[in-house]
Amino acid sequence: MLHATELLGAGVYDAQGNFVGRVKELFIDPGEQPGRIARVLLSRGKFRPLVARYDQVKSVEPGLIRLTTDEYHLEPYQPNDAWLALGKDLLDQQIIDTNGQKVVRVNDLELSDTRTNGNAEMRVTHVDVGLPGAMRRLFKGVIPPALSRKLQEKLPQRSIPWEFVNLVEPDPKRRVKLLLTHERLARLHPADLADIMEELSSEERNSIIASLDPESAAAAIAELDDRLKPQVLEGLGPDRAADILEEMPADEAADILEHMAAESSEQVLEEMEQKEAHHVRKLLQFEEHTAGGMMTTEFVIVGQESTTAEVVAYLRHQDTNMDQLDGVILLDKEARFAGVVPVARIVLAESAAKMEDLRAEPQLSVHPDADQKDVFELFDKYNLRNLAVVDADKRPIGTITVDDIVERLRARA
Amino acid sequence: MNWPVTNSFSGEWRERFHAWRRRTRPIRRRLAIFLAVIGPGIITSNVDNDAGGITTYSVAGAQLGYALLFWLIPMTIALYVSEEMCARMGVATGKGLSDLIREEFGFRSTFFVMLAALFVDLGNTVAEFAGIAASMQIFGVTKYISVPVAAVTVWFLVLRGTYRQVEKIFLVACVFYISYIFSAFLARPDWLLAARSTAIPSIHWTQDYFILLIALVGTTIAPWQFFYLQAGFVEKRVGPRQYKHARWDVLVGSITCMAIVGFIIVCTAATLNKSGMTHISDAAQAAQALRPLAGKYASYLFAFGLFNASLFAASVLPLSTAHVICEGLGFEAGIDRKFGEAQIFYGLYTALIVVGGGIILWPRAPLFKILLFSQVANGVWLPVVLVFIMLLINRRDLMGSMVNTRVFNVVAWTVSVFMIVLTVAFLYISVANPSAAGVVGNWLPHLPKWPLY
Numbered sequence: 129m130l131h132a133t134e135l136l137g138a139g140v141y142d143a144q145g146n147f148v149g150r151v152k153e154l155f156i157d158p159g160e161q162p163g164r165i166a167r168v169l170l171s172r173g174k175f176r177p178l179v180a181r182y183d184q185v186k187s188v189e190p191g192l193i194r195l196t197t198d199e200y201h202l203e204p205y206q207p208n209d210a211w212l213a214l215g216k217d218l219l220d221q222q223i224i225d226t227n228g229q230k231v232v233r234v235n236d237l238e239l240s241d242t243r244t245n246g247n248a249e250m251r252v253t254h255v256d257v258g259l260p261g262a263m264r265r266l267f268k269g270v271i272p273p274a275l276s277r278k279l280q281e282k283l284p285q286r287s288i289p290w291e292f293v294n295l296v297e298p299d300p301k302r303r304v305k306l307l308l309t310h311e312r313l314a315r316l317h318p319a320d321l322a323d324i325m326e327e328l329s330s331e332e333r334n335s336i337i338a339s340l341d342p343e344s345a346a347a348a349i350a351e352l353d354d355r356l357k358p359q360v361l362e363g364l365g366p367d368r369a370a371d372i373l374e375e376m377p378a379d380e381a382a383d384i385l386e387h388m389a390a391e392s393s394e395q396v397l398e399e400m401e402q403k404e405a406h407h408v409r410k411l412l413q414f415e416e417h418t419a420g421g422m423m424t425t426e427f428v429i430v431g432q433e434s435t436t437a438e439v440v441a442y443l444r445h446q447d448t449n450m451d452q453l454d455g456v457i458l459l460d461k462e463a464r465f466a467g468v469v470p471v472a473r474i475v476l477a478e479s480a481a482k483m484e485d486l487r488a489e490p491q492l493s494v495h496p497d498a499d500q501k502d503v504f505e506l507f508d509k510y511n512l513r514n515l516a517v518v519d520a521d522k523r524p525i526g527t528i529t530v531d532d533i534v535e536r537l538r539a540r541a
Numbered sequence: 542m543n544w545p546v547t548n549s550f551s552g553e554w555r556e557r558f559h560a561w562r563r564r565t566r567p568i569r570r571r572l573a574i575f576l577a578v579i580g581p582g583i584i585t586s587n588v589d590n591d592a593g594g595i596t597t598y599s600v601a602g603a604q605l606g607y608a609l610l611f612w613l614i615p616m617t618i619a620l621y622v623s624e625e626m627c628a629r630m631g632v633a634t635g636k637g638l639s640d641l642i643r644e645e646f647g648f649r650s651t652f653f654v655m656l657a658a659l660f661v662d663l664g665n666t667v668a669e670f671a672g673i674a675a676s677m678q679i680f681g682v683t684k685y686i687s688v689p690v691a692a693v694t695v696w697f698l699v700l701r702g703t704y705r706q707v708e709k710i711f712l713v714a715c716v717f718y719i720s721y722i723f724s725a726f727l728a729r730p731d732w733l734l735a736a737r738s739t740a741i742p743s744i745h746w747t748q749d750y751f752i753l754l755i756a757l758v759g760t761t762i763a764p765w766q767f768f769y770l771q772a773g774f775v776e777k778r779v780g781p782r783q784y785k786h787a788r789w790d791v792l793v794g795s796i797t798c799m800a801i802v803g804f805i806i807v808c809t810a811a812t813l814n815k816s817g818m819t820h821i822s823d824a825a826q827a828a829q830a831l832r833p834l835a836g837k838y839a840s841y842l843f844a845f846g847l848f849n850a851s852l853f854a855a856s857v858l859p860l861s862t863a864h865v866i867c868e869g870l871g872f873e874a875g876i877d878r879k880f881g882e883a884q885i886f887y888g889l890y891t892a893l894i895v896v897g898g899g900i901i902l903w904p905r906a907p908l909f910k911i912l913l914f915s916q917v918a919n920g921v922w923l924p925v926v927l928v929f930i931m932l933l934i935n936r937r938d939l940m941g942s943m944v945n946t947r948v949f950n951v952v953a954w955t956v957s958v959f960m961i962v963l964t965v966a967f968l969y970i971s972v973a974n975p976s977a978a979g980v981v982g983n984w985l986p987h988l989p990k991w992p993l994y
Binding site: 219220221222232233234235257262265266268328329330331333353355356358359362389415497 | 648
């Protein structure tokens with residue numbers, strides 16, 4: 129096992145045993161093979177730097193590399209954006225550990241060397257994020273490597289296998305060249321992904337959002353810190369921001385737009401689809417800390433005389449997301465609010481049971497102007513899971529669910 | 542029970558109330574954004590007026606009267622310019638200063654910066670606990686009670702609270718600095734002379750004058766504050782759009798900090814200097830000396846201010862230090878993490894408080910040497926940090942459009958060079974000639990010769 133720290137600065141000798149230069153940088157070419165050291169950059173003082181290919185390396189040990197060829201077979205160095213530099217792009221930078229689901233800083237890299245037909249191939253196997261790597265960095269060139277190794281053995285190891293490492297490259301062009309994808313990140317739970325994004329810089333965050341599909345992006349953004357949501361969307365441009373907001377519940381989208389700069393939120397609204405934009409605009413009229421500001425305009429209404437079987441059939445044919453459905457709002461003959469039926473009662477009732485017989489008592493509703501404190505009190509007192517919001521004519525205009533309450537209460541704490 | 546009334550008042554008044562709310566909505570929103578951003582700048586600048594700082598200001602007023610007041614305005618500018626750069630870096634990159642140093646200058650530089658941070662902050666923490674002990678002594682509380690109680694309070698406050706709660710408590714602590722304004726008024730100073738000294742320079746070409754000037758700058762602009770300030774804005778998720786609010790926060794902080802310095806100098810100048818008691822050696826002595834001159838309330842207010850400042854700084858420093866070190870070296874950090882996840886962070890934090898408070902309680906501790914060492918480290922550290930800041934803030938790839946302008950660079954380099962020269966002079970004196978003019982205890986800002994009862 130080798131370490132990047134022990135190789136950077138190592139002396140390089142050619143087939144004749146002549147000194148060629150010192151290792152300045154190690155490159156991975158992700159286009160060839162992920163993880164293999166494809167090129168070794170040699171600095172040679174005032175002479176032009178040279179590059180050794182992976183098949184020109186004969187043997188590797190800490191502080192020493194021997195080549196299979198002579199100096200004049202080596203190529204001159206041409207900077208290449210598509211190469212991943214171990215020293216510059218990895219050491220000291222933050223990476224995402226997709227297995228442990230957190231952001232860590234690279235102290236050192238562990239490499240393996242395997243002998244294949246006469247040369248030594250180096251591969252990055254682990255990223256060292258623990259104390260041994262830190263110690264190697266600190267004592268490099270100060271105490272002999274052997275002593276350094278002995279000291280490290282006593283320290284607790286913390287390293288991440290290379291295949292679980294997710295790099296974050298803020299520059300989108302370079303990201304494409306390096307073939308970086310965030311597939312593994314897309315598979316994380318949105319809440320975990322949000323925790324990771326909170327620890328990154330704004331550019332790195334945007335680079336992750338950019339690589340996700342609108343639906344996963346919306347789910348992850350919804351879990352972010354409230355103060356970050358508008359910033360992230362502003363950083364994306366109105367087009368993409370609109371795509372993502374369309375995937376969110378209207379109340380969540382309105383909350384975010386409310387906190388964006390007036391002109392950018394208007395641009396985003398214009399880019400959004402008519403129907404979604406209409407919902408969101410309606411919600412934006414309400415004061416933030418009122419029932420209107422908390423509610424969502426997506427809810428299910430049925431006539432109070434319909435039967436369980438009819439309601440279930442109706443729900444099956446809705447294309448909206450039913451995961452968060454807690455209750456169904458009833459309407460009387462004049463299309464006024466007439467109570468709420470909890471979903472659990474519908475599930476348990478006979479198929480011929482009428483909705484009006486199943487509704488929860490007391491039949492509660494609030495005005496959109498009601499202060500959020502009053503809403504909290506109602507939820508607490510009656511152990512509600514959702515609450516209808518009605519206008520002055522008693523027509524339902526929205527519903528507040530228990531997750532809105534939890535979010536608000538947490539923001540106040 | 543069909544229609545619960547959720548608004549306690551109704552009809553016409555409700556309409557009017559909502560009309561008013563709608564009308565004022567843009568203003569209220571802007572105010573809410575501002576209030577959400579402010580904090581780090583005001584807190585950081587005020588923590589600067591800690592036990593060591595108050596000692597220096599009292600001594601400056603007692604020895605030289607109003608003479609040093611002139612330097613307050615240049616110092617406000619220096620404080621603002623250097624803090625504003627850190628605020629801007631935090632906003633533009635979303636990263637702490639130690640993170641940036643690590644990413645751009647590598648592990649070894651970071652390690653030594655962090656090592657310096659540890660020693661300097663430990664020394665400062667000792668000074669804060671010394672301030673707590675000395676100020677409570679004036680109220681008749683022995684240090685064997687005040688220091689352990691303060692240490693436990695500080696420890697719990699930070700570990701049990703969220704960042705937002707802790708910040709609110711800190712902002713309240715900032716308000717208590719008003720006690721120095723009251724004690725300045727109780728001292729009945731010559732306000733006209735004070736105003737004139739602030740506007741017109743009166744330079745005394747004496748050694749004491751320059752030593753005190755250097756000490757004044759050294760205590761007001763401390764390197765750790767840059768880390769704390771930047772981390773504060775990062776933690777608050779301040780984005781480029783709210784940046785102008787952040788700048789106001791820093792400006793208000795710098796001005797209030799310097800105003801408090803002015804009031805302390807005026808207070809001791811009007812009493813101690815006027816009656817010839819020019820040779821006090823620490824802030825607690827100043828508080829005691831005020832009693833016969835300006836009444837017991839002035840004395841109590843002065844001592845209370847010292848206690849508040851020391852407790853406040855003793856809460857901020859260990860936390861900030863543990864955070865900065867863990868972040869830079871890549872250990873898990875943050876009060877949201879559990880003990881098992883962030884052992885090094887909690888270990889460092891606890892150790893700083895236990896050692897800082899413990900040294901005060903240990904009668905034979907080499908307090909003088911510890912504080913001298915920390916002060917020297919502080920002096921070595923400041924230029925390094927300033928140079929790091931200047932290099933980072935000029936990097937367009939990091940800062941984007943928020944990179945330093947040329948004009949700002951000229952101002953910032955002038956300020957940096959000015960502070961570096963003063964610090965080097967300060968270091969030279971403290972190393973080469975520690976017994977200079979018999980004012981050791983006076984001019985070493987974090988070297989209050991607290992009575993070690």
